[in-house]
Amino acid sequence: MTGPQSSFRLGYVPGVTPAKWARIWQERSRGIPLDLIQVANAAAVALVRSRELDAALLRLPIDRTGLHAIPLYVETTVVVVPKDHVVTAVEEVAAEDLADELMLHPQDDVLDWAGPPGRVIDTRPATTAEAIELVAAGTGLVVVPMSVARLHHRRDLTYRPLLEAPESGVALAWPEDETTELMEQFIGIVRGRTVNSSRGSAEKPAQKATQKADRKPPQQPPRKAARRRGRPRR
Numbered sequence: 519m520t521g522p523q524s525s526f527r528l529g530y531v532p533g534v535t536p537a538k539w540a541r542i543w544q545e546r547s548r549g550i551p552l553d554l555i556q557v558a559n560a561a562a563v564a565l566v567r568s569r570e571l572d573a574a575l576l577r578l579p580i581d582r583t584g585l586h587a588i589p590l591y592v593e594t595t596v597v598v599v600p601k602d603h604v605v606t607a608v609e610e611v612a613a614e615d616l617a618d619e620l621m622l623h624p625q626d627d628v629l630d631w632a633g634p635p636g637r638v639i640d641t642r643p644a645t646t647a648e649a650i651e652l653v654a655a656g657t658g659l660v661v662v663p664m665s666v667a668r669l670h671h672r673r674d675l676t677y678r679p680l681l682e683a684p685e686s687g688v689a690l691a692w693p694e695d696e697t698t699e700l701m702e703q704f705i706g707i708v709r710g711r712t713v714n715s716s717r718g719s720a721e722k723p724a725q726k727a728t729q730k731a732d733r734k735p736p737q738q739p740p741r742k743a744a745r746r747r748g749r750p751r752r
Contacts (some may be wrong), residue, residue, distance in 0.1 A: 525551045529566070529574035531559040531628075532595075532646075534688055536575055542707045548555045550700065559628050566691055573692035573701060574748035577628045578662075580691065587691040590708060593630065595685055596677035598653050598670075611678045624649040627662075629684045634661045646670070679729035682746040 526543075530705055532534050536554060545553045550718035557565055562576040578589065603610050612637040624643045638681060639658055643649040649660040650670040663686035666678040690708055691699055 523550065523572075523698070523700055525553045526704065527570070527572045528556060528704070529555045529557040529562055529571040529576070531562055531574070531576050532577045533559060533663055534577075535665070539704070539707050543704065546703065546707070546713055551576045552665050558626065560626060563691065564576065566693060569693065569696075572689060572698075573704060575688060575690055578687035578689050579630055580689075582691075584694050585691050586694050586697070587689045588705065588708070589687055589689045591688055593665055593686045593688065594669050595632075595661060595683040596664050597680045598650060598660050598662060598667050599677055600653065600656065601674055601676050603659075604680055606676060608678065609679055613683070616680075621654055622649040622660040624660065627665075627688055629661065629663070631684050634659075634683075637692050650675070672706050675696045720743045 523725055526547075528536060540552050540554060555571065557574065559577050562571075563580050563585070564605050565571045566574050575590075578587070580587065589635045593628070596697045597605070597616065598606055598669055605615060608615075616634070616636040621634045622643055623633045623638050624659075634658070643652060646660070646662055646666060647670060652658060653660055653684070654674055658729040661683060664677070664679075671684045690705070
């Protein structure tokens, strides 16, 4: 991008919550707004490459060609079930526990696998939201990252961690050839840098020198030479 930016456009995929980072941005942005734009995970990379977004919080794996990507955290994978389902009796579910269960595999599944364990229903829901509705209707179960299960929370559904399932990693991605000052600022925020860190807002050398000089202890006046004691010379 050339010239000053009027805003920083940050995309984020369902389940990812950028609210904490957005608050810090507001404190440090010097009047430049952060535009938060929710996008489908399948579209996030293309929107970053086309410069429609300055950056995106998305789910791995992705094709990183032409992109920088900083992994931020990894989510637990869960199976979403009705509240009265038998698996709610345990704290964690093994894949073999689902062997006889009807399973839904939405077309927008973000997990890096061929499909869930169990008896997978041939007709795939178009979205995870539709799959959640089908779970509530008693059609089957669905496996999703924990934040997605929370996003689609319903009173009649719950979830349990699924062992031996791929986990969903969340990353910050942006164009490889466009690391702007605003991009550096947001990178610093997600990495937890303080405003006074070495990669943050740098102080001017003269200002640093002045502050260093101010920290020096005040100089004491020179002591007078002590008089020699003894007999005076004749």
